[in-house]
Amino acid sequence: MTTPTTSAPLLEVFASIQGEGRFVGEAQTFLRLRGCPLRCRWCDTPNSWRLSANDRARIALSDAPPRRDPSWVTPFQAACLIAEVEPGAPRTVSVTGGEPLLWPEFVRALKAMIAPRRLHLETGGGHPRTLASVIDRCDHVSLDLKLDSDLDAPVELELPAGFDAPGITDERAPRSAEEWKRAREQCLALVSGRDACGKVVVSGGRSLQDFVPLFDEVEACAPELPLYLQPVTPRNGVKAPTATEIEAVMEAARDRDLNVRVVPQMHRAMGIP
Ligand code: SF4
Numbered sequence: 001m002t003t004p005t006t007s008a009p010l011l012e013v014f015a016s017i018q019g020e021g022r023f024v025g026e027a028q029t030f031l032r033l034r035g036c037p038l039r040c041r042w043c044d045t046p047n048s049w050r051l052s053a054n055d056r057a058r059i060a061l062s063d064a065p066p067r068r069d070p071s072w073v074t075p076f077q078a079a080c081l082i083a084e085v086e087p088g089a090p091r092t093v094s095v096t097g098g099e100p101l102l103w104p105e106f107v108r109a110l111k112a113m114i115a116p117r118r119l120h121l122e123t124g125g126g127h128p129r130t131l132a133s134v135i136d137r138c139d140h141v142s143l144d145l146k147l148d149s150d151l152d153a154p155v156e157l158e159l160p161a162g163f164d165a166p167g168i169t170d171e172r173a174p175r176s177a178e179e180w181k182r183a184r185e186q187c188l189a190l191v192s193g194r195d196a197c198g199k200v201v202v203s204g205g206r207s208l209q210d211f212v213p214l215f216d217e218v219e220a221c222a223p224e225l226p227l228y229l230q231p232v233t234p235r236n237g238v239k240a241p242t243a244t245e246i247e248a249v250m251e252a253a254r255d256r257d258l259n260v261r262v263v264p265q266m267h268r269a270m271g272i273p
Helices: 075-085 104-114 128-137 177-191 208-221 243-254 266-270
Strands: 008-017 027-033 056-059 067-070 092-096 119-123 140-144 196-202 226-231 259-262
Touching: 008 075, 008 266, 027 075, 056 075, 075 104, 092 104, 104 119, 104 128, 119 128, 128 177, 140 177, 177 196, 177 208, 196 208, 196 243, 208 243, 226 243, 243 259
Parallel strands: 008 056, 027 092, 092 119, 119 140, 140 196, 196 226, 226 259
Antiparallel strands: 008 027, 056 067
């Protein structure tokens, strides 16, 4: 099966409240795409990593049980689904994943389809060249800044047998600490001066030294960027940081005059998706 260039595989679409980053607390509609080559140890959506021929998308209707639709959608179909799940007035749309930058043609075309809604992009930060190709269509970018010690080796996305997806990015995920440093610096330079924020997940037991390269890079490439420290929600053996640990990380950022705040995952606290 050959999918249109602008199509992307959808995992789910739902209306909820943004629980992370600069727009925490805002009513938004979430479009979660499938596919991610990264392997964050604390990932809370590992079901988004891979594709299969039988995938279906969860359409979380506000007035009926969820529906299961075909996974691959065009930007027009995605815009129709967004309007369908919104319980009231149009909301800002957060395109998340997975890693939505696997599907740059979809993201680029989506902006016009959902207007006048804002389009917010949530990215893992491993695809700077692809980010450069879509950033002008994004009203806000939430950029993950990941610690090397939080990442297992990436696994590039495999399409199901018989599938062809011409719209997928040809940019590979970083594979070494040097490649990650370069990717973070390039992404930070891209979002500098734009409507954007950086997000750093803080796990328990990490060395303060692990955070130093990230904060050095933010200070050098995007010193004004609002930076959100997000205490990890414990899973897969990854522990939450103690109050002492999170304060020490915050002070390390403040020492560099970074614009930093600590915000836990509010949607987890509220028990909503
Ligand atoms: S980038 Fe996101 S979806 Fe991918 S492994 Fe990390 S947390 Fe999970």
